[in-house]
Amino acid sequence: MKGQALKGHLDSMLLASLQRGPRHGYAIAEWLAEQSKGELDLAAGTLYPALHRLEEDGLLRGSWHEAAGERRRRVYALTKKGERALAAQKDEWVAFSRVMNAVLGGAHG
Amino acid sequence: MDDLDLIAAYARRLEAALRRAGRPVQPLVDETTAHLVEDAARIARADGCSAQDAARRAIARFGDVPAVVAAARKNGRALSASIARVSSLVLLACVAWWIFTALVDPPYPLQVKDALIVNFFAELAFVSILLFRALDGRRTLRGVVGPALVLNGALAFALVVVGLVSGGVVERASGHGTPLSSLLADPVWALMLVQSIAGLRALGGTRTRDGALVAG
Numbered sequence: 001m002k003g004q005a006l007k008g009h010l011d012s013m014l015l016a017s018l019q020r021g022p023r024h025g026y027a028i029a030e031w032l033a034e035q036s037k038g039e040l041d042l043a044a045g046t047l048y049p050a051l052h053r054l055e056e057d058g059l060l061r062g063s064w065h066e067a068a069g070e071r072r073r074r075v076y077a078l079t080k081k082g083e084r085a086l087a088a089q090k091d092e093w094v095a096f097s098r099v100m101n102a103v104l105g106g107a108h109g
Numbered sequence: 110m111d112d113l114d115l116i117a118a119y120a121r122r123l124e125a126a127l128r129r130a131g132r133p134v135q136p137l138v139d140e141t142t143a144h145l146v147e148d149a150a151r152i153a154r155a156d157g158c159s160a161q162d163a164a165r166r167a168i169a170r171f172g173d174v175p176a177v178v179a180a181a182r183k184n185g186r187a188l189s190a191s192i193a194r195v196s197s198l199v200l201l202a203c204v205a206w207w208i209f210t211a212l213v214d215p216p217y218p219l220q221v222k223d224a225l226i227v228n229f230f231a232e233l234a235f236v237s238i239l240l241f242r243a244l245d246g247r248r249t250l251r252g253v254v255g256p257a258l259v260l261n262g263a264l265a266f267a268l269v270v271v272g273l274v275s276g277g278v279v280e281r282a283s284g285h286g287t288p289l290s291s292l293l294a295d296p297v298w299a300l301m302l303v304q305s306i307a308g309l310r311a312l313g314g315t316r317t318r319d320g321a322l323v324a325g
Contacts, residue, residue: 026144043172044148048140049184062136071143074136 010042010050012093015059015078015086022077024065025051051076059085115164116145122174131191132181133244133311145171190244192307196300197237203297204234233301236261240308254312262305268298 017028028051029044054060059082066072078086120142127134145167153163171177207230210216236257243254272295 024143025140026147029144043176044144044170045141045172045177046180048137048144049177049181052137052181053184064136071146072139073143074140 009093010047011054011059012086012089014047014050014054015082015089018060018076018078018082019086022075024073024075026073028076054082058082113146113164115161115168116142116149119145119168119171119174123177126174126178127181130178130182131194132178132185133190137177137181141171141177189307190311193240193304193311194244196304196307197240200233200297200300200304201237203300204230204237232261233297237304240304240312243308243312255309258305258308258312261301262309265298265301265305268295269302272298 013032014028017023017031023031025044025048029042029047032040032042032047051060051062055062055076058079060076061079062074062076064072065075120138123141124134124138127137145164148167148170149160149163152158152166153160156163158166172180207226211226236254239254239257
C-alpha cells in the first residue's frame with residue numbers, strides 16, 4: 001500500500017498507535033508495520049515530521065526520555081485533544097467504510 | 110566507514126538539507142539517529158549481516174534525505190519560522206545602525222538617555238540571537254528563549270499600546286495623524302511584537318512536558 005493510498009489516514013494511524021500508551025518513534029513505526037502485517041509501504045523518515053505536526057496541533061505531547069546506557073529518545077503520548085480527535089476519526093472511518101463497502105459490494109452484485 | 114559513521118554521515122546530510130530548506134533541525138535529526146541505530150542493530154541481530162550492511166539497510170528503509178526533507182516541509186509551519194528569522198535580522202540591523210549613529214559616529218554629544226537605551230537595544234539583540242540559535246536547533250538554550258520571547262513580546266506590546274494612546278492623542282490634538290501613524294513611527298516595537306509571536310509559534314510546537322524548547 002503506497003503513500004498515496006494513505007493520504008488523509010496517516011494522522012489517524014499515528015494517533016491510534018498511541019492509544020494504548022506512549023511510544024517513541026521507532027516503536028510507532030514497528031507497531032504500524034506489525035498491525036498492517038507489512039502491507040504499509042511507509043518510509044519511517046516521513047513519520048517523524050507528521051508526529052511533529054500533530055504535536056504542534058496539540059494532539060500529541062512529546063518529551064525526551066533518557067535511560068542509563070541508552071540513547072535518549074523522544075516519546076509521544078496522546079493528549080486529551082488527541083484522544084477526542086482519534087475517537088472522531090474512528091467514527092468517521094466506520095461510517096465511510098460502511099458506505100464504501102455498500103457501494104463497492106453493490107458494484108459486484 | 111563503520112555503521113555509526115554511516116548513520117552519522119546520513120544525519121549530517123539531513124541536517125544540512127533541513128537548514129537549506131529553512132526547516133528546524135531538531136528534534137528530527139536526533140530522532141533520526143536514534144531510529145537508525147536501533148533499526149540497524151535489529152537488522153543485524155535478525156539477519157546476521159554485518160553492522161555496516163545493517164546500517165545501509167536501515168538508512169534505505171528510513172528514506173532518502175530529500176524525501177524526509179519534503180515530509181518536513183509538507184508537515185511544517187515554515188512561515189512563522191521565516192517571519193521570526195526576518196524580523197530578528199531587521200531588528201539586529203536596527204541595533205547595529207543605532208550603535209553606529211549613537212556611539213561610533215554621534216551627530217550630537219551623547220546624553221544620559223542614550224546610555225540608558227543601551228539596555229533596551231542589548232536586550233533586543235540578545236533575544237534576536239537567542240531566537241536564531243533556537244530555530245537552528247541549539248538545545249543549549251532550552252528554557253531560556255521561551256521566557257525571553259514572552260518578556261520581549263510583553264514589553265513590545267506595552268510600548269505599542271502606550272505609543273498608540275499617547276501618540277494618537279497628541280497627533281489628533283495637533284490636527285493630523287491617526288493612532289496607526291504613531292505605530293508606524295515606531296516600527297521597532299511592532300517588529301518586536303511580530304518577532305515574539307512568530308518566534309513562539311515557530312518554537313511552540315516542540316515545547317516538551319518538562320518545559321524544554323527544542324526548536325523542532
